[in-house]
Amino acid sequence: MKNEVKVVMGKYELGRTLGEGGFSTVKFARHVETGRPFAIKILDRHSVLARKFHDQLKREIGSLKQLKHPNIVRLHEVSASQTKIYIVLEYVSRGELYNVIADKGRLSEQEGRRVFQQIIDAVSYCHDKGVYHRDLKPENVLVDAKGNIKITDFGLSAQPQHLGKDGLLHTTCGSPNYVAPEVFLNRGYDGSLSDIWSCGVILYVILTGDLPFDEKNIALLSQKIVRGDLRIPKWLSPEAQNILKRMLDPRPITRLNMAGIKAHEWFRQDYTPTVSFEDEEECTAIRDTNVSTREQEEEERILPTEINAFQLIGMSSYLDLSGFFEKEDASERKIRFTSTHSPMELFHKVEVIATAMGFQVLQANGKLKVIQRRKTTVSPRRIPSLLVSAEVFKISPSLYVVELEKSCGDSLLYRKLCGKLSEDLGVCKCQLLHKTQSCPLERELPLCAL
């Protein structure tokens, strides 16, 4: 059997090796209870430290954690043993786009356009979130069973905290054939425009089966790229030639930007933008609330999510893996506190407190959504000034973790809400604890030993 499973790791059965990276082995895995397939990236902890790969791993996890898009590989969990780190990812069955192109020689303009549109949707979503991939190439684009793409390998990605004082990125990185001229020139670059250059190279490879810039050594290659020494085959349609020429413009200032790509006539043909999971989730939450019955609401309220060791490791800022999570996420977006109140009481109290503070509270999928509407006439439903979700996890029959997560909006208002809720309901604010002996989480689950 192709996906035969052998070794058991926690709640996953590990199967064949899907691929080897510079620092990792990626294995097929199946969730024991649900049978759902996953890909688990396994890294050796000592090698990570010895080869100073810590920062890259932190970037990969930090970026993937905030990206929820159908065309980006989804991160499910992060875990660790004494010797290994496990990153549980969505399984993407058909492997790298590189191999799909290599098998066919090249893709037709129609097929290539669909792939390219999905790449642009995903990359543009990353940019909107302040994440720049910086290593876009067909090897980092995976293809699923339906032929849809998933961008992966965010190990070189940059986030707003990596920008220099000039608002630009300064690290020269990426795979030489896909690197933008301004990155080679080492004078600082705009991560959005350099990613667009790499997307232009990918499009060239998709439509022609060749690299636009290729030389025996990196010095010649960089000269060719900086000069913009590009030949576009005349047998491509004029519109395809035009979009390639404008994306592979060596001057970032005149290069086609994201809006320009999306407005380009070649790109626009048969284009249906992908809806990000966040948009879907919010719509579902609002829709579900409108139709749900009282009984459903009661049932959802009293069923907290059971928390497992993997999730707890990822959640707890004072456990070993904390260093792999971005500061902003731990201290700003997600706030957790433990409580001895039952989930039903908790949900009720959150609702009462939040309503008294002037928030609107909706319920869906076992979560509460706390919303403060923007006081403008422009699309009030789509752009709340604060959107927070509250979820309760069961640690033991008498102890729960309340997790508040800000999806968007005013940080001050969010902190005020979190402060009030944890003051009235909590017994221990996890984010404020550092290797404390008195934290009830530690007493109940001795996971710090990991």
Ligand code: ATP
């Ligand atoms: P590199 O050293 O190139 O940065 P890496 O250590 O980051 O590599 P990946 O490139 O993420 O490792 O993964 C190695 C290979 O494993 C991929 O090329 C791909 O074939 C396979 N792979 C990775 N993630 C998945 C996934 N989610 N589903 C299926 N296969 C995957």
